[in-house]
Amino acid sequence: MIGSDLIPPESVQGLMLGLVATIVAAPALAAIMLAAGCFSRSPRTPAVAALGVALVACALLSWLWHASTGAVYEFGERLGGGSFVHVDGITAALMPTVALIELAIVLVAPRRFLDPPATSRLLLGAAATFALFATAHPGALVALWFATALPTWISIRGTPGGRPAARVFATVMIAAFGAMAVGTLLMIFDPPWERGCGVVGNTGGWLVALAVLMRKGIVPFHSWYPSLYSGAPLSTALAATMPQVAAYTAVRLLMGHADHGMGVGAELVVLSQLALVTAAYGAALALVQRDLRGLVGTLAMSQSALVLAGLAGKVPMELNGALCVWISSGLALTGIGLVAWALESRAGTLSLTTPQGRFHDAPAIAAFFLIFGLAAIGVPGTLSFVADDLIVSGSLDEQLHAGLLVIVSTVLSGIAVMRGWFLIFGGPVAIDGPRHQILPRERFALTALLAPLFILGLWPGPLVTTLERAAEQLLGVTADGQPADARGNPPGEATIGGP
Amino acid sequence: MTIHDAVAALVVLQLAAPATTLALVGLPALFGRPLSERSTTSIVGGGFAVGFLAALGVLAILASRSFVPEVVHTGTWFAVGHHEATVNLVADALSVPYVCFSTGLCWLVNSFAGKYLHREPGFTRFFILLALFGTGMNLMVLADSIDVMFAGWEFVGISSALLIGFFFERRNAIDAALRAYTTYRICDVGLLVAAVVVHRAVGSGDFERLFGADWPHSTSLVPEGTATVVSLLLVFAALGKTAQVPFSGWLPRAMEGPTPSSAIFYGALSIHAGAYVLLRCEALLEAAPLARMALVVIAAGSALHAGLVGRVQTDLKSMLAYASMAQASLILVEIGLGWRVVPLVHVVGHAILRSLQILRSPSALHDRHELEAAIGGHPDLGGWSPVSWLPAPARAAVYRIALERGFEEPFVMGLVGPVIRLLERLAGAERAWVAWLGEKRSRPGGDGQ
Numbered sequence A: 001m002i003g004s005d006l007i008p009p010e011s012v013q014g015l016m017l018g019l020v021a022t023i024v025a026a027p028a029l030a031a032i033m034l035a036a037g038c039f040s041r042s043p044r045t046p047a048v049a050a051l052g053v054a055l056v057a058c059a060l061l062s063w064l065w066h067a068s069t070g071a072v073y074e075f076g077e078r079l080g081g082g083s084f085v086h087v088d089g090i091t092a093a094l095m096p097t098v099a100l101i102e103l104a105i106v107l108v109a110p111r112r113f114l115d116p117p118a119t120s121r122l123l124l125g126a127a128a129t130f131a132l133f134a135t136a137h138p139g140a141l142v143a144l145w146f147a148t149a150l151p152t153w154i155s156i157r158g159t160p161g162g163r164p165a166a167r168v169f170a171t172v173m174i175a176a177f178g179a180m181a182v183g184t185l186l187m188i189f190d191p192p193w194e195r196g197c198g199v200v201g202n203t204g205g206w207l208v209a210l211a212v213l214m215r216k217g218i219v220p221f222h223s224w225y226p227s228l229y230s231g232a233p234l235s236t237a238l239a240a241t242m243p244q245v246a247a248y249t250a251v252r253l254l255m256g257h258a259d260h261g262m263g264v265g266a267e268l269v270v271l272s273q274l275a276l277v278t279a280a281y282g283a284a285l286a287l288v289q290r291d292l293r294g295l296v297g298t299l300a301m302s303q304s305a306l307v308l309a310g311l312a313g314k315v316p317m318e319l320n321g322a323l324c325v326w327i328s329s330g331l332a333l334t335g336i337g338l339v340a341w342a343l344e345s346r347a348g349t350l351s352l353t354t355p356q357g358r359f360h361d362a363p364a365i366a367a368f369f370l371i372f373g374l375a376a377i378g379v380p381g382t383l384s385f386v387a388d389d390l391i392v393s394g395s396l397d398e399q400l401h402a403g404l405l406v407i408v409s410t411v412l413s414g415i416a417v418m419r420g421w422f423l424i425f426g427g428p429v430a431i432d433g434p435r436h437q438i439l440p441r442e443r444f445a446l447t448a449l450l451a452p453l454f455i456l457g458l459w460p461g462p463l464v465t466t467l468e469r470a471a472e473q474l475l476g477v478t479a480d481g482q483p484a485d486a487r488g489n490p491p492g493e494a495t496i497g498g499p
Numbered sequence B: 001m002t003i004h005d006a007v008a009a010l011v012v013l014q015l016a017a018p019a020t021t022l023a024l025v026g027l028p029a030l031f032g033r034p035l036s037e038r039s040t041t042s043i044v045g046g047g048f049a050v051g052f053l054a055a056l057g058v059l060a061i062l063a064s065r066s067f068v069p070e071v072v073h074t075g076t077w078f079a080v081g082h083h084e085a086t087v088n089l090v091a092d093a094l095s096v097p098y099v100c101f102s103t104g105l106c107w108l109v110n111s112f113a114g115k116y117l118h119r120e121p122g123f124t125r126f127f128i129l130l131a132l133f134g135t136g137m138n139l140m141v142l143a144d145s146i147d148v149m150f151a152g153w154e155f156v157g158i159s160s161a162l163l164i165g166f167f168f169e170r171r172n173a174i175d176a177a178l179r180a181y182t183t184y185r186i187c188d189v190g191l192l193v194a195a196v197v198v199h200r201a202v203g204s205g206d207f208e209r210l211f212g213a214d215w216p217h218s219t220s221l222v223p224e225g226t227a228t229v230v231s232l233l234l235v236f237a238a239l240g241k242t243a244q245v246p247f248s249g250w251l252p253r254a255m256e257g258p259t260p261s262s263a264i265f266y267g268a269l270s271i272h273a274g275a276y277v278l279l280r281c282e283a284l285l286e287a288a289p290l291a292r293m294a295l296v297v298i299a300a301g302s303a304l305h306a307g308l309v310g311r312v313q314t315d316l317k318s319m320l321a322y323a324s325m326a327q328a329s330l331i332l333v334e335i336g337l338g339w340r341v342v343p344l345v346h347v348v349g350h351a352i353l354r355s356l357q358i359l360r361s362p363s364a365l366h367d368r369h370e371l372e373a374a375i376g377g378h379p380d381l382g383g384w385s386p387v388s389w390l391p392a393p394a395r396a397a398v399y400r401i402a403l404e405r406g407f408e409e410p411f412v413m414g415l416v417g418p419v420i421r422l423l424e425r426l427a428g429a430e431r432a433w434v435a436w437l438g439e440k441r442s443r444p445g446g447d448g449q
Helices: A009-035 A044-067 A089-108 A116-133 A138-157 A163-189 A199-216 A224-231 A234-241 A245-254 A266-286 A292-311 A316-347 A363-376 A383-395 A400-425 A440-458 A461-475 B003-030 B037-064 B095-116 B123-142 B146-164 B171-202 B224-241 B250-256 B259-268 B270-280 B282-286 B289-310 B316-336 B341-375 B392-403 B405-438
Strands: A072-079 A082-087 A495-497 B070-080 B083-091
Touching: A009 A044, A009 A072, A009 A082, A009 A089, A009 A116, A044 A089, A044 A116, A082 A089, A089 A116, A089 A234, A089 A245, A089 A316, A089 A440, A089 A461, A116 A138, A116 A234, A116 A245, A138 A163, A138 A234, A138 A245, A163 A199, A163 A224, A163 A245, A163 B405, A199 A245, A199 A266, A199 A292, A224 A234, A224 A292, A224 B405, A234 A292, A234 A316, A245 A266, A245 A292, A266 A292, A266 A400, A266 B405, A292 A316, A292 A383, A292 A400, A316 A363, A316 A383, A316 A440, A316 A461, A316 B070, A363 A383, A363 A400, A363 A440, A363 B003, A383 A400, A383 A440, A383 A461, A383 B083, A400 B171, A461 B070, B003 B037, B003 B070, B003 B083, B003 B095, B003 B123, B037 B095, B037 B123, B083 B095, B083 B123, B083 B146, B095 B123, B095 B259, B095 B341, B123 B146, B123 B259, B123 B270, B146 B171, B146 B224, B146 B250, B146 B259, B146 B270, B171 B224, B171 B250, B224 B270, B224 B282, B224 B289, B250 B259, B250 B316, B259 B270, B259 B316, B259 B341, B270 B282, B270 B316, B270 B341, B282 B289, B282 B316, B289 B316, B289 B392, B289 B405, B316 B341, B392 B405
Parallel strands: A072 A495
Antiparallel strands: A072 A082, B070 B083
16 A cells, blocks of 8 residues: 555645646547547547546546545645645545546447537536536636536537527526625635634525535426436536536535534535435436436436535545445446437437337346446445445434435335336337347446446445545544644645645 | 354355356346356356355354354455444354255256246346345345345345346236335335434444344343334334235235246245344344234234135235245244244245245146146035135125235225325426426517527
8 A cells, every 4th residue: 555655745746736737638628629620520539538538647646646645735826715726535536437427428429419519518518527626716616617517508509409408407507607606706705714704705605505506406406407317418418417516516615614513514504404305306206207318317316416415414424425425326327327328329219108128129238227227226235335324324423314315215216216127128029120239339338337336336445445534634524533734634634735 | 274264264155156156147248248058057056056055064063063153254344433334244043044045945946947947038137136136145144234134135125126027028027026126115214224223222233232142042232112113113124025914915916027036036035034134133023012013913914814815816826925925924923922943944944835836836737737638627626615604795705805905905006196196296397397497488489499
């Protein structure tokens, strides 16, 4: 194991910055080249190359952070709670997940959805998402909220029949962006991360919380979420929702407040309660969906809400669970979405009112759907089981109802997944119908998403240790309840760089 | 190597053997290269054989040491602060005989199914699910904590539902599988919440914090209130898998699956999973008279229901399903009465008999048809009925109740139907709201595109 004796944090500072630059620049550069007309015949090739480079760089960044005792790396201007470039545990843990999700989307996307403009938008969105996950600067966060939402809106708007969904998306995003911008300005004016914050700062915090509610699709602002999955290409819907930009923003802006006990803002507590309701309500709605996209959308809404539910945890274990859910739900739901898309591109819209008989058509896709479905609902042996265990165990002392709602959500989601599987793949088979074998690139992408879910589910120790350190940094306490130093690092850990 | 090390290695082998076969058969199938039928049955059968022999080895060692339990610590799965997830297994007078007979039965059914399902399109799928079931069953039985037990319990439920829906070209199979899985999941809430309550009460899911002394002489270590709550939750969990009223509707439908899986699941092992969980936690039940009373009442009622309904079934598999349910109910009554060894013996005896009957049922029907053809009519099996002494109106009422399966279905649908309708209305309202939000209102008459 590599510890601080082998890699002193100061020595890798430049490398960290270089990696962040590579992660953001690779997809951005590929997007610009595609927009300029290069690779117009095979836009998938540069996209895969760029996101592959980003994935390797993310993995290296994550490993370096782990190997350099989990220091916080800060570069550029510091405003309020964070610096322009900010790499800590949460960045290190989530970046590889985001990169893997983006790469899998590009690999599985059917050719007709991957023309140069669409690919360019996808890559720009990915670059903006990477940039967002590498900053804690409030101004940069506001700007990147806009930058991540814009390609999504353009993409939905350009989809045949997608304009109603684009309008719904635009309505919610404009409101969310407005609340986010005003709230952040108020927070900068009257910083809640400094002692003595007044009404203005608190109002700003609540406005940011409102923005997070809307962008994250939390009850009562959840309706756009399934609508996006129904009206947009699934690549767009998955790329827009699975990285969970709003949850990241909540971590950066609503944690570490000086006037709140254990650094967790009251806003975050309210968000987490509403997220728990969303998880249970979304799972209940998933039971009665009439088509596959509706099922994927409501499941995604439900399971990804659990991330926010765990973020209000005042103990690192619960936060650790939330970060685990972040990774597991991101990978598993992306898998389900991509499988649904692969199937839809072969068979058209799939109804859940009668059995569709698709198993013999595409048995490998059926197997992937089932495995991803089980991996999303907390089946033992997968990462989501570990995540649910941590959230439920972490919430037991203070919020028994949280544990119960997580259980209800898991139980209902399980029934919805099994119903979806039987109704899509079961039913009479058209003997002379076409046979659609899974493509090698699809199999590769789906296996790449599946492998971490099972490997980390069976051997979660290293991930949980990494996330524990990230959770300690965010909460400013160690897992054993020891206080952290003033900059948010547990005792013995350092902040590197900064102004 | 000490005796403990030998037991530990053999116990881990009982789990690892079927789990390895699951990977060996499942991964090639996932990558589009399923193994041949012969290789599939050999590998899965080999896994069960190894597990069975390992279980016999442990049984021999334990028997030579007066069944002193051996707890096997396989290590810490993950740890956060003070929270440590460990996978502890236990070899004792309950788990080892149970693993012997469950793994042995799986091995036998594996051999039977290899021929019975020859050239069936879902051949590989069946054996993958059988290996998953074997792994889950062994995990559940060998668990030394409620968390590990739940993990095994889940695998049993998933494999059971997928095997009920094995012939998913038929709508009936799909409906039956969904009915079973929904029942399992609803009752799983009992086990999950029990795990939450146990963690909250004693700070860990380990059984050593819940019970003192060795099975079958274990005693509860928690206060009566906690024991009552946990016991009631465990009873609720057991009702689903053991098909007790009002959760029994899935069992006759479950016979939609292939005969070998019906035999191993609903004649032998899955149907008794609830009984095993209650036997394992019998010490808690003993400290919870309310839970025991509830168990006895529900199980006795279910036995009566199954006995009555089973007598009017017109197909062999449904009749066997109700016979299984009746015996499983009696086993639960025995557990509720505080007996420990008797229910275990009852489980083993019933499982062996019933799986034999179910495996034999297709050929028994064939034999019966041949017999009828030979004698030119139906053989006389006697006309005595246990309700023949009742007056005609009462007899008609009993037949009505039996033929309507105790009116269980209308009762369940009366509970579930309104919830589904409410959810459908909510989903409809969501769609209408989104449609309104997505309408273009700036240019009246525009199509919005």
